[in-house]
Amino acid sequence: MPNKPTYRIAPSILSADFSRLGEEVRNVVSAGADMIHFDVMDNHYVPNLTIGPLVCEAIRPHVQVPIDVHLMVKPVDRIIPDFAKAGANIITFHPEASEHIDRSLQLIRDHGCKAGLVFNPATPLDYLEHVMDKLDIILIMSVNPGFGGQSFIHEALRKIAIVRRLIDDSGRNIMLEVDGGIKIENIAQAAAAGADTFVAGSAIFGKPDYKLVIDAMRGELAKV
Numbered sequence: 001m002p003n004k005p006t007y008r009i010a011p012s013i014l015s016a017d018f019s020r021l022g023e024e025v026r027n028v029v030s031a032g033a034d035m036i037h038f039d040v041m042d043n044h045y046v047p048n049l050t051i052g053p054l055v056c057e058a059i060r061p062h063v064q065v066p067i068d069v070h071l072m073v074k075p076v077d078r079i080i081p082d083f084a085k086a087g088a089n090i091i092t093f094h095p096e097a098s099e100h101i102d103r104s105l106q107l108i109r110d111h112g113c114k115a116g117l118v119f120n121p122a123t124p125l126d127y128l129e130h131v132m133d134k135l136d137i138i139l140i141m142s143v144n145p146g147f148g149g150q151s152f153i154h155e156a157l158r159k160i161a162i163v164r165r166l167i168d169d170s171g172r173n174i175m176l177e178v179d180g181g182i183k184i185e186n187i188a189q190a191a192a193a194g195a196d197t198f199v200a201g202s203a204i205f206g207k208p209d210y211k212l213v214i215d216a217m218r219g220e221l222a223k224v
C-alpha cells in the first residue's frame, strides 16, 4: 500500500447484550467505533440463527455511523431490499450462497448500499475475477462463520495479502475487512497483511470498557 490507509474498527454486535442493544450500539460508537457490524445468520447457510431487518431498523436511529450487514444466508437476494430499507449502508454476502453473484452485487448497489463479497477460510478467491468493478468491500473471514469468540485462523493473513495486491492492482477504492478472532494482540498483523477494516466482537463487547479496547487497537494500528 503506497499511503497509510484509513483504518476502521467495526464492533460486531453478535457479542453485545441484546436485552439493551440500543444502549450498546450508542456506547460503542461513543467509544470510537467507525461502523457497526451486523451479523445475519439463517440456520441454513450457517448453523446459527440471529437477527434480521427489524433489528437493523430498530438500532438505526441510535447511531450515525454506517451499519455493515454481513449476510450469512442462502438464498441472498430476497432479503437485500429489506435490509436497505431498514437502514443498512453496506451489505456483504458469501459468493457460494448466491445463484448469480453479479446480479446480487448489482441489487445491493441499486438499493443505494455499498456491496461486497465475503470469503470463508476455505473459499477460493476465484469468485473475484469478474466482479472487481462492482465491489466496494471484500471481507476475509479469519474464522469459519457462525459464532463469535472463536480463535483467529492465521492462514487468513496470506489471503488478506493476496486480496490487498488484487485491490491495489485494480486501482479501485475497495475496503478490505477482516472478521473473526480479532484482538488487540493480533490487529496489527492483520493490518500489516493489508486489511484496513477490522471486525471485533468478543474482544470489545466482552470487556467492561469499550473505549479502552478500541483505543488500544488504534494504538497497535498506529505502529503498523
Ligand SMILES: O=C(CO)[C@@H](O)[C@H](O)COP(=O)(O)O
Binding pocket: 012, 014, 015, 037, 039, 070, 143, 144, 145, 146, 147, 148, 149, 150, 179, 180, 181, 182, 199, 200, 201, 202, 203
Ligand atoms: O461473522 C462472525 C462470526 O460468524 C463474526 O462477526 C463474529 O461475530 C466475530 O466475533 P469475534 O470472533 O470477534 O468474537
